[in-house]
Amino acid sequence: MDSVDHRFMQQALRLAGKGLYSTDPNPRVGCVVVKGEAVVGEGWHRRAGQAHAEIDALCQAGGAARGATVYVTLEPCCHYGRTPPCSKVLVEAGVKRVVVAMEDPNPRVAGQGLAGLRAAGIQVESGLLQQQAERLNPGFISRMRRGRPWVRCKLAMSLDGRTAMASGESKWITSELARADVQRLRARSSAILTGIGTVLADDPLLNVRLPALGDNPRQPLRVVLDRQLGIPPDAQLFSLPGDVIVFTGDVPQQRIDIITDRGAEVIPILSDDSGLDLVRVMQRLAQREINEVMLEAGATLNGAMLQSGLIDELVIYLAPHLMGDAARGLFHLPGLELMEQRIGLDIQEIRAVGNDWRISAVPEQEQSKGK
16 A cells, blocks of 8 residues: 555545544544545545445445545445445445455454455455544444443643642633533543532533534433432433433432433442442443543542543643642542552643643553553
């Protein structure tokens, strides 16, 4: 594969990125159809149930697709779902060559789409700009390979590492530009997860408020972990359209009925004195086709998720002020007493967002797994 292939695959990746906020629970996919060195068709997957990227691009290309090369960021599907198999449509279109960035981790595909193309006499090449393609769909890949969503933990802190004053006051640590950036992270997420402590302290909406997406953007599932089901029935998150799930422990049915009457779904799950079974929570969310979870919580839930190995990525907004040693920290991590017990982070990116700094990091245990 040469520089021309790289150029057209990069174009396909840019197209796939257009679906960042809309394709859920499907992966973000882009496609370019090239005849000679001229683009005759391009497309991207816009929304679940609508045409896949390959179909979108082939419709634009029409008869020019015969003998063409197709660049697609994810292996064409080979099964019937809401739409017909893309591999079958590519064969019928008479394309000569298909270049794929990555194989589909979905067990229903997993190389079978490429095998079908090869069996039809189409030249197939895979792996071009694979890492870039994987970065577009961390949640879909995680759900297919690990049976749980990708968890992105959002944190906002002062220069001395504090997230709230001792009183619990936390609005606002960061600037308006940083908060707008958070809205973009929410918009790409399948679900926003928090704990009962945050609900009681802040009464958050947990919704997407991003003018660039219009008046009615796709709203993530709102998820609250509440072992004793103490969430107030008048909590703000119940007042908005969209789905709410509350995971709880063994509580009276009467208490469950009060919350379900507010339009939420209450799911009892195994728990002990330390809290709910977080692994089971993640598994249940994966069963609902949740790809990316944005964790917006307090130190206790953040710490429990981190110590359970369930945080894949941290996005930390660092604000240029000091809040004092009595203020609250990022994580509650009991048992860390020695330097050798530290939890290391691999910094992926540091960039300015207004007057704040955004730090993207991966826990070292996740980095060592190649995620």
